[in-house]
Amino acid sequence: MDRKDYKGIWVFAEQREGVIQKVALELVATARKLAAARGAETTAVLLGSGVAKLADALVAAGADHVLVADHELLARYTTDAYTKVLCDLVTERKPEILLVGASYLGRDLGPRVAARLGTGLTADCTGLEIDAESGNLMMTRPAFGGNLMATIECAEHRPQMATVRPGVFEAPKATDAPAAKKGAIETVKPRLEASDLRVSIDKVVKTVKEIADIGEARFIVSGGRGLGCRENFAILEELAGALGGVVGSSRAAVDAGWTDKAQQVGQTGKTVRPQIYIACGISGAIQHLAGMQESDFIIAINKDESAPIMKMADIAVVGDLFKVVPELTAKIKAAKAG
Amino acid sequence: MNIVVCVKQVPDTHEVKIDPKTGTLIREGVPSIMNPDDKNALEEALRMKDAASDSAISVTVVSMGPPQAEAVLREALCMGADRAILVGDRAFAGADTLATSKTLAAVMRKLDYDLIFAGRQAIDGDTAQVGPEMAEHLGIPQVTYVEKVQVEAGASGAKAGAAPGARLRVTRATEEGHEEVLVGTPVLLTAIKELNQPRYMNIARIFASASTSVETWSAANLDVDKAEVGLTGSPTRVRKSQAKDAKREGVTVKEAPREAAERVAYMLREKRFI
Numbered sequence: 001m002d003r004k005d006y007k008g009i010w011v012f013a014e015q016r017e018g019v020i021q022k023v024a025l026e027l028v029a030t031a032r033k034l035a036a037a038r039g040a041e042t043t044a045v046l047l048g049s050g051v052a053k054l055a056d057a058l059v060a061a062g063a064d065h066v067l068v069a070d071h072e073l074l075a076r077y078t079t080d081a082y083t084k085v086l087c088d089l090v091t092e093r094k095p096e097i098l099l100v101g102a103s104y105l106g107r108d109l110g111p112r113v114a115a116r117l118g119t120g121l122t123a124d125c126t127g128l129e130i131d132a133e134s135g136n137l138m139m140t141r142p143a144f145g146g147n148l149m150a151t152i153e154c155a156e157h158r159p160q161m162a163t164v165r166p167g168v169f170e171a172p173k174a175t176d177a178p179a180a181k182k183g184a185i186e187t188v189k190p191r192l193e194a195s196d197l198r199v200s201i202d203k204v205v206k207t208v209k210e211i212a213d214i215g216e217a218r219f220i221v222s223g224g225r226g227l228g229c230r231e232n233f234a235i236l237e238e239l240a241g242a243l244g245g246v247v248g249s250s251r252a253a254v255d256a257g258w259t260d261k262a263q264q265v266g267q268t269g270k271t272v273r274p275q276i277y278i279a280c281g282i283s284g285a286i287q288h289l290a291g292m293q294e295s296d297f298i299i300a301i302n303k304d305e306s307a308p309i310m311k312m313a314d315i316a317v318v319g320d321l322f323k324v325v326p327e328l329t330a331k332i333k334a335a336k337a338g
Numbered sequence: 339m340n341i342v343v344c345v346k347q348v349p350d351t352h353e354v355k356i357d358p359k360t361g362t363l364i365r366e367g368v369p370s371i372m373n374p375d376d377k378n379a380l381e382e383a384l385r386m387k388d389a390a391s392d393s394a395i396s397v398t399v400v401s402m403g404p405p406q407a408e409a410v411l412r413e414a415l416c417m418g419a420d421r422a423i424l425v426g427d428r429a430f431a432g433a434d435t436l437a438t439s440k441t442l443a444a445v446m447r448k449l450d451y452d453l454i455f456a457g458r459q460a461i462d463g464d465t466a467q468v469g470p471e472m473a474e475h476l477g478i479p480q481v482t483y484v485e486k487v488q489v490e491a492g493a494s495g496a497k498a499g500a501a502p503g504a505r506l507r508v509t510r511a512t513e514e515g516h517e518e519v520l521v522g523t524p525v526l527l528t529a530i531k532e533l534n535q536p537r538y539m540n541i542a543r544i545f546a547s548a549s550t551s552v553e554t555w556s557a558a559n560l561d562v563d564k565a566e567v568g569l570t571g572s573p574t575r576v577r578k579s580q581a582k583d584a585k586r587e588g589v590t591v592k593e594a595p596r597e598a599a600e601r602v603a604y605m606l607r608e609k610r611f612i
Contacts, residue, residue, distance in 0.1 A: 016514075079470075079480055104512050108482045111435070111467035115474035120436060120573030123465040143579065144349075144462055150579040157573035198479040199521045202507070207515035243612070268464055276611055286581075297611065298586065299602060305590070315605060317591045317598050327599035335603055335612050 003096075006158040009035050010095040012086065013044040013058055013066075014105055016077075020057050022171060023101030027164060028061040029172035030128060031099060034137070035064075037130040040096065043067055047085055049075035052187055059183030061172045067093075068187040073197065076204075077105050080197045083112045085190040090117060095159050097137055099128075102163035110163045120154035121161040124267065126168055126290055127151075136160065142267050142290050149286070167215050167271035214263060219245025220274045222265055222292070223253055226281020226302065226321060230258040235322065236280060239329045242336070248272065250282045266291035280321045284309025301325065339390070339504065339523070341383040342398045342449055344442060344456040344469070345376040345414060347407040372410040375457025379529035381536040382487055383455050384418045396420045400445055402430065402438060408552050415547035416539035427556040432569030435463075439471030441567045444560040446476055452504070454526040458483060466528070473526035481519060483511040485532040490520070 009031045013024040024044070031042040044063040046055060048070065055066040069085050086109070090098065098113075100106040102124050114121035126149075127140035136153050137160040143150040154160040214220055221240040223233055233247060240247045249259035251266055265272055267287040277295035282288060284300070284307055292298070293312060300313035301321045310316040317324055349368045372380075380399065387395040398421040399414040401407045411422035425445055433441065446454060454473070459466035466482070473480035486509035505522050511530060557564070565571060591598045606612045 079482075083474075104483055107466045108470060108480070111439075111465075111470035112474050112480065114467070115436065115439060115471035118436070118573075120434060121465075121467060122574060123463075123467060138577065142464075148579050148581060151577045152574050153577045154574045199481060199519050199525075201517055202520050203518040205515045205517065276606070297609065298588075305592075310590070311588075312586055314586055314588045315591060315602055316588050317602060319592070319595055319598055323595035324598055327595045328602055331599045331603035332606070332612055335607055 001158060003156070003158055006094045006096040008040050008093075008095045009038065009042050009097045010090075010099065010159070011042065011044045011063070012098065012100045012106070012109070013046045013054075014101050014103060015046060015048050015051055015054055016105075018048070018051060018054065020054050021101060021103065021166070023103060023106075023164070023166035024058070025061045025171050026166070026169045027099045027101060028058060028063050030164070030169045031097075032062045032172075034097065034128060034130055037132075038096070038135060041065065043095065045069070045086065045089060047074045047082055049073075052185070055183075055185045059185070063183050066183055066185045068185065069190045070187055071190050071192050073192045073194065074190070076201055077109075078197050078199055078201065079108055079112055080199065081192055082109050083116060084196055085192060086113055087116045088190065089188070090159060098159040098161045100161070100163045102165040106163050110161065114161050117159070117161075119157040119159060119161055120152075121163065122152045122154070123163050125162045125164050128162060128164070137162065142286055165267075165271050167273065214246050214248045214265065214272055215270050217246040217272070218275045219243040219278075220248045220265070220272055220276070220292075220295075221245060221278045221280065222248035222250065222282060223259070223280050224250035224282030224288075225252040225256070226283075227253060227258065228281075232322070233258060235325045235329070239278070239325055239332070242329050242332045243276070245274070245276070250288050251285075279309050279313070280325060282309050283307040284312060339386075339395045339452045340398065340450050341386065341395060341453045341455060342400060342446060342451045343376070343380045343383050343414070343419070344454070344472075345380060345399055345401050345410050346373045346457070346460045347371070347401065347403050347410040348373045348460050348462045370406070370409065372413055373457050373460045373462075374531060375459060375529055377457070377536040378531050378533045379455035379457050379527075380414055380417060380419065381534045382484075382529060383453075384537070385534065386487070386489070387418070398423065398449060398451075400425060400442065400449075402426065402441060402445075411552045412547075413539060415550050415552070416544045417537055418543055419547075420550075422550070422552045424552050424554045425556075425560075426554065427558075428568075429557045429564055430568045432572065433567060434572035434574045435465055435467040435471060436573055437567050437569075437571035439468045440475055440571060441560070441562060442468065443472045443475035444562045445555065446472070448555075448560060452523040453506075454478075454524070456526065456528050458528040458530050469526060469528040476524075476526070478524045478526055479521055480526045480528070481508045481510055481521060482528045484527045484529050485509050485511050485516065487527065487533075 011027040014021040041064040043065040044058040122139040273294040402425040456469040490505040
């Protein structure tokens with residue numbers, strides 16, 4: 001393999017039922033920054049059935065090119081069909097970098113594609129940079145349950161592949177894409193047979209989640225091991241209610257069965273960037289910090305002044321959360337009332 | 339039907355601490371455990387075995403790791419697995435996910451399998467890559483994030499998954515809920531904790547498995563190209579690692595609860611958050 005043959009930065013643009021996923025736009029914005037550093041162009045790769053109309057949104061997000069692979073067998077995601085089509089395109093056009101969102105879909109597709117292409121894949125990156133000297137992609141991710149940050153390089157294999165969790169990078173702003181520039185949209189008809197699909201989808205069930213999407217909330221009140229039991233989350237619900245926000249939690253609280261997985265903030269949960277993040281009884285393992293460090297304003301309430309979360313906080317309240325939280329709820333209610 | 343389950347020994351990462359001076363992991367005194375998702379995978383294999391008629395299903399556990407990883411294989415035997423293989427060789431050291439998956443695929447080729455189970459991801463790496471990559475090397479389909487497995491009746495008269503070429507109805511989790519898919523064996527499934535509640539080792543099984551020894555396989559037992567395994571076969575390298583620098587210029591509030599709350603509320607008002 002000659003590395004020089006590989007050019008351009010690709011983003012796998014995930015769509016579900018005709019809706020471009022936010023992570024795809026976040027990756028296009030990231031790809032643009034990498035492309036500027038590398039002197040390369042960005043291509044968003046869109047797979048689906050009847051999805052060509054979605055390409056404009058990717059151009060608006062800043063993609064120089066959109067490659068649309070349209071086929072009725074791509075209507076719903078299946079590992080076999082998407083792997084085949086994406087790998088065929090990569091083999092034919094040779095991108096230098098391929099970014100994939102670390103959604104359920106991306107975490108199913110990414111490793112399958114990397115294995116078929118015989119290249120490396122770095123999962124759940126929180127930082128991506130071009131090394132000025134080598135031109136290689138430096139991929140930073142939490143390791144050991146998020147206790148350590150590792151920077152990983154895929155020096156000799158192409159494409160360099162990385163997955164990124166939704167919300168880790170910022171979505172493009174309207175001003176990011178130069179208005180004058182028009183992205184080139186190209187539609188290809190992939191070679192795909194029904195017999196390529198070995199797993200058939202029989203039923204799709206959407207569960208109505210009563211839990212608010214913490215990724216969209218402006219205010220998040222999170223609880224951890226320090227809460228002690230499920231019932232104690234009621235005081236966090238009250239504080240969140242007073243603020244007009246939602247309740248999140250650490251991995252420890254989810255593992256203990258006190259909160260729902262959908263509420264988990266952190267490396268293996270959701271990455272959030274609310275206006276205010278209030279961490280109650282959370283010590284702040286890096287795995288958790290990785291998911292909330294971009295919050296505008298962080299308040300930590302903890303008995304232990306030396307807990308890592310306290311160093312991360314704009315306001316570190318040393319005290320008993322069971323006493324401080326109700327007082328704070330009362331003060332906020334009073335402030336809003338008057 | 340032969341089921342092979344891949345398990346990994348991992349440090350209990352909830353217990354891992356960082357040396358603040360050197361920025362490296364303190365591994366001393368950190369307990370090692372069977373990776374949680376892998377335990378769910380093993381449990382499901384054992385439930386399928388329990389539901390089948392006598393010895394219609396055999397469960398083999400495989401772990402790639404250092405000699406001390408034998409502990410998780412012994413645990414698997416004590417839970418009810420029939421056979422355990424520890425795969426270790428100096429040539430495998432330093433493997434990333436691609437090299438690991440190639441090694442494990444080579445192990446699978448030496449075994450007669452209908453169904454391969456793995457955990458979705460290991461808590462020390464959280465990559466969720468080795469399962470799908472192994473399936474790709476073996477050329478078999480995969481279903482990830484599995485929360486339910488049922489053997490479809492009617493497939494060549496298969497009863498409780500007894501026959502090879504069985505058809506499975508598998509429920510996999512998605513962001514929006516779940517989907518039910520149909521797939522024939524051979525197939526690789528990756529388990530999540532919603533799949534089941536793993537059993538404990540029990541005394542009867544501990545005694546029953548006492549005479550079963552853990553087999554050890556090295557590179558010599560496998561048809562692997564040395565250039566494709568271990569550090570040599572790994573496309574990715576760790577350039578550097580560091581403890582994370584997490585610091586903001588914050589204020590510390592140590593007043594009594596009411597005064598502390600008052601101060602916080604004041605700052606929030608000042609910043610026009612409320």
